[in-house]
Amino acid sequence: xxxxxxxxxxxxxxxxxxxxxxxxxxxxxxxxxxxxxxxxxxxxxxxxxxxxxxxxxxxxxxxxxxxxxxxxxxxxxxxxxxxxxxxxxxxxxxxxxxxxxxxxxxxxxxxxxxxxxxxxxxxxxxxxxxxxxxxxxxxxxxxxxxxxxxxxxxxxxxxxxx
Amino acid sequence: xxxxxxxxxxxxxxxxxxxxxxxxxxxxxxxxxxxxxxxxxxxxxxxxxxxxxxxxxxxxxxxxxxxxxxxxxxxxxxxxxxxxxxxxxxxxxxxxxxxxxxxxxxxxxxxxxxxxxxxxxxxxxxxxxxxxxxxxxxxxxxxxxxxxxxxxxxxxxxxxxxxxxxxxxxxxxxxxxxxxxxxxxxxxxxxxxxxxxxxxxxxxxxxxxxxxxxxxxxxxxxxxxxxxxxxxxxxxxxxxxxxxxxxxxxxxxxxxxxxxxxxxxxxxxxxxxxxxxxxxxxxxxxxxxxxxxxxxxxxxxxxxxxxxxxxxxxxxxxxxxxxxxxxxxxxxxxxxxxxxxxxxxxxxxxxxxxxxxxxxxxxxxxxxxxxxxxxxxxxxxxxxxxxxxxxxxxxxxxxxxxxxxxxxxx
Numbered sequence: 227x228x229x230x231x232x233x234x235x236x237x238x239x240x241x242x243x244x245x246x247x248x249x250x251x252x253x254x255x256x257x258x259x260x261x262x263x264x265x266x267x268x269x270x271x272x273x274x275x276x277x278x279x280x281x282x283x284x285x286x287x288x289x290x291x292x293x294x295x296x297x298x299x300x301x302x303x304x305x306x307x308x309x310x311x312x313x314x315x316x317x318x319x320x321x322x323x324x325x326x327x328x329x330x331x332x333x334x335x336x337x338x339x340x341x342x343x344x345x346x347x348x349x350x351x352x353x354x355x356x357x358x359x360x361x362x363x364x365x366x367x368x369x370x371x372x373x374x375x376x377x378x379x380x381x382x383x384x385x386x387x388x
Numbered sequence: 389x390x391x392x393x394x395x396x397x398x399x400x401x402x403x404x405x406x407x408x409x410x411x412x413x414x415x416x417x418x419x420x421x422x423x424x425x426x427x428x429x430x431x432x433x434x435x436x437x438x439x440x441x442x443x444x445x446x447x448x449x450x451x452x453x454x455x456x457x458x459x460x461x462x463x464x465x466x467x468x469x470x471x472x473x474x475x476x477x478x479x480x481x482x483x484x485x486x487x488x489x490x491x492x493x494x495x496x497x498x499x500x501x502x503x504x505x506x507x508x509x510x511x512x513x514x515x516x517x518x519x520x521x522x523x524x525x526x527x528x529x530x531x532x533x534x535x536x537x538x539x540x541x542x543x544x545x546x547x548x549x550x551x552x553x554x555x556x557x558x559x560x561x562x563x564x565x566x567x568x569x570x571x572x573x574x575x576x577x578x579x580x581x582x583x584x585x586x587x588x589x590x591x592x593x594x595x596x597x598x599x600x601x602x603x604x605x606x607x608x609x610x611x612x613x614x615x616x617x618x619x620x621x622x623x624x625x626x627x628x629x630x631x632x633x634x635x636x637x638x639x640x641x642x643x644x645x646x647x648x649x650x651x652x653x654x655x656x657x658x659x660x661x662x663x664x665x666x667x668x669x670x671x672x673x674x675x676x677x678x679x680x681x682x683x684x685x686x687x688x689x690x691x692x693x694x695x696x697x698x699x700x701x702x703x704x705x706x707x708x709x710x711x712x713x714x715x716x717x718x719x720x721x722x723x724x725x726x727x728x729x730x731x732x733x734x735x736x737x738x739x740x741x742x743x744x745x746x747x748x749x750x751x752x753x754x755x756x757x758x759x760x761x762x763x764x765x766x767x768x769x770x771x772x773x774x775x776x777x778x779x780x781x782x783x784x785x786x787x788x789x790x791x792x793x794x795x796x797x798x
Contacts (some may be wrong), residue, residue, distance in 0.1 A: 248724045280521045280522065281521060282658065283605050284658040324762075338786070341737045341738045341761075341764065342736060345734065345735045346735075349712070349733070349735070350689075351680075352684060352714050353714075354659065354661070355658055356658055362698060371684060375659040
């Protein structure tokens with residue numbers, strides 16, 4: 227795990243160096259019905275839903291890996307969903323911009339009742355983070371809690387892409 | 389049923405609407421019989437616009453509440469208020485606003501403001517907001533006059549440039565105050581469980597020490613005090629991410645690891661944001677320790693009850709509570725009657741359920757609903773009082789401000 231220094235360094239860099247980039251991140255509001263919308267938009271296509279938060283240290287540590295994945299496996303459709311309050315959208319956008327994840331399909335929880343959104347995604351998900359769902363083209367899915375390694379991603383993606 | 393609040397504070401403390409919790413339909417000789425039972429509970433914002441964090445603490449016959457929220461809908465300034473009940477929660481004193489200079493407060497449900505009291509002396513601690521999201525140092529206040537006036541206290545961690553969170557606070561039988569929190573003081577990459585104590589009611593704190601140098605980074609910690617004045621801390625360990633128990637029998641001078649509370653062997657690298665509940669009850673000079681712990685272990689995630697009759701050395705087989713239960717707490721009324729409370733995850737939001745054991749935790753009656761899911765109630769707490777067990781939580785019905793809610797069980 228990275229240190230508090232890493233986190234501070236990370237955020238300081240974000241705040242002082244890339245305000246212009248932050249403005250470019252389109253952050254869609256995840257509301258009741260959004261998960262179904264995601265499924266419809268990705269009909270007959272595999273995709274990966276990466277759920278994260280700025281207050282989850284493990285999530286922040288794995289941002290760079292997600293960027294690497296995006297670069298090395300452009301055929302993977304990665305959807306990012308932040309469970310932070312929509313009021314901290316600036317911080318979310320800054321994190322995404324810094325990690326060059328702005329071009330992905332980015333969402334943020336935007337309902338006063340977060341449990342309603344969690345339940346819509348997965349009734350059995352307790353809210354632990356990071357949480358990643360891998361959906362094949364038939365949208366049969368596997369949900370995994372906790373930080374994943376490069377090898378984890380490769381192993382699972384090999385399965386869902388076939 | 390819960391009596392109405394006193395006339396003086398009727399604007400602040402109101403009775404909730406009736407909630408139908410069970411409707412039984414029976415067909416009998418071609419007739420339909422409806423039998424309905426109802427649960428009602430009280431609610432308040434303590435005169436604030438909303439309540440985003442609170443703690444409840446019992447000292448003798450007094451129940452103390454400290455809570456924070458916005459003064460008005462458009463107000464960004466956070467306000468902290470204190471109130472007390474001397475009759476088991478039937479009536480509450482006019483809330484006192486902590487008249488100290490507040491830096492931005494970072495406390496929220498799950499990382500709540502904390503309160504401990506002993507006689508006339510009260511100590512409150514919370515996380516303040518630092519420069520980075522979710523981070524900031526401890527801040528606090530103390531009162532030496534039953535909570536009428538408050539003074540700013542020092543940071544027990546001694547590092548106002550650092551970040552400290554997931555505080556718990558307790559007063560022992562001698563009047564010493566003890567605090568634990570999570571911090572990474574050595575910047576070694578891991579959160580540590582840190583501890584300090586105050587022998588002068590929060591005016592000064594001992595040099596902080598590390599009780600465990602690698603813990604889960606984002607789960608609440610829980611203190612409990614035995615009838616023999618032993619301190620116990622329940623916290624989530626790093627590897628595996630099960631709940632661990634530490635104890636001190638010399639008022640916090642030395643600590644020892646006792647055991648894991650629920651050996652689930654949950655290996656997880658992430659943020660569960662869930663702690664546990666812990667409470668003692670004494671019977672015939674034997675202290676029974678009750679606990680609820682949550683695990684995310686893949687095969688059997690959920691909330692579990694365990695008990696120990698040898699002060700945590702060994703624990704009963706975990707008994708699962710609820711269906712998709714999370715955020716549990718526990719309190720005993722006597723050696724036989726034990727209450728557990730938790731959030732149940734439902735489609736419309738988090739609801740509050742509770743269950744009662746009438747045989748000291750050996751078995752549990754069918755859980756009962758306290759709140760509707762649409763009320764989005766969260767992080768319920770239980771405390772034992774002389775008049776019963778008090779359940780308290782916050783809830784936020786759609787398009788309404790978050791508020792305190794409570795119910796007393798006899």
